[in-house]
Amino acid sequence: MTPFDDDKPLLIAEGLTKYYGRQLGCRDASFELYEGEVMAVVGESGSGKSTLLQMLSTQIEPTSGRILYRMRDGGMKNLWEMSEPERRFLLRTDWGYVHQDPQHGLRMGVSAGGNVGERLMAIGQRNYAGIRATAADWLGRVEIPENRIDDTPRTYSGGMRQRLQIARNLVTAPRLIFMDEPTGGLDVSVQARLLDLLRRIVSEMRIAAIIVTHDLAVARLLSNRIMVMKGGEVIEAGLTDQVLDDPHQPYTQLLVSSILPV
Template sequence: MSPILEGQDLALRFGAVRALDDVSLSLWPGEVVAIVGESGSGKSTLLRVLAGLMEPQAGRVLYHDAEGAAQDVHALREAERRTLMRRDWGFVHQNARDGLRMGVSAGGNIGERLMAAGGRHYGNIRAAAAEWMSRVEMDPARMDEAPRNFSGGMQQRLQIARCLVTRPRLVFMDEPTGGLDVSVQARLLDLIRSLVAELGLAVLFVTHDIAAARLLAHRIVVMRHGRIVEEGLADRVLDDPRHPYTQLLVASVLAA
């Protein structure tokens, strides 16, 4: 079995700052990997490069499709990349408003992604939207309301429903619970964990929350100054960190 996604020798500078410094990372089908590190460590830059949203200055990103064929993500034409994002991939933004169309109804947000993937039957699309609102614990009776009528936590649930309705193989998540109240974060993390397990998704997510990484991830990647300083199974990295920086991260959580 091949990895579903590979970043090979990725490098990117912003002036004198090394955002990515010879970074390589593989993600396997059905695996959940958390990228952790302090602000400025390069974790969000790495996520965006792997998702095809930023171009690296060196290295390449390979995606292995369902048939096993490898595609160089940054060599794809724009139309090919959009098709990939509509069907095989999903992206959950930290701010749900970045992943939703605020002027379109809740059901319309979910239905739009189905239509972009080829859905045309209005009744089927509306039924799927209702089903997915239920699956993310939203009231389908509110399908025709605008997202601005929902709380931040509910908007994030709606963004997740919009992302997963096409059953992508790979999902990128950028701080999916950031900015939410602690109680809302806990419920949302439980929801994400259950959906990921149910659908067998491969997930790459960025977080500064060690508790979220422990709950969701099979494997953890620790970044500092644009480099991966440690990686391994989640329990091993968090219970027996080897690198001094990882030790400092874990100790800071235990002391909080």
């Protein structure tokens, strides 16, 4: 039972499995995600967490299993029975994807305002003044000075690039956002500021999120639920505080104790 069990699931993963030739990437991952719920996927390098995120965000096709997503009209659709243009449209509008390296999620030669405005144009907005005003508002929300709106991300610090990537993803009010190590590569003080920003915005907008991280402090701060992966399989799952405060599996106990390299 979750705090969101009075709603229908937003996303359902059933038996997701991925093999790269004979090599296992992920096996039999199943869960339900509800609107407004944040789930962290944790594990050491090679545990399968990135493979799972790539399947869920339709970057790679599962070997077996299926992913169901509740569209805005309330109907559930199998993502891999949709056309490629339909999946791309979801990624541009109803979903967001925050990359560990902001250079993969931004157009580095386009202004900050242009990066945010492109997402608005993807949902049909064409009024330049309105797009620019919305972009400026979102830059303010992610603590980027408005006078930097015409600067390109190349002139931004790493933390500012990551905040710009967040603004670009959230400007269309998506219902689901995927985050791949969103604080990776940032120094501790910048991480803390970014995490506080993410927690506030995701909560205010009631966005569902799936976060892949090796940092259990990130998982504890941002997520309601957690899945622990090892060797391509989910070995423990539950409410974040319960799993981290009272882990049942020996691997999870080691992970929480920071004995394993992650």
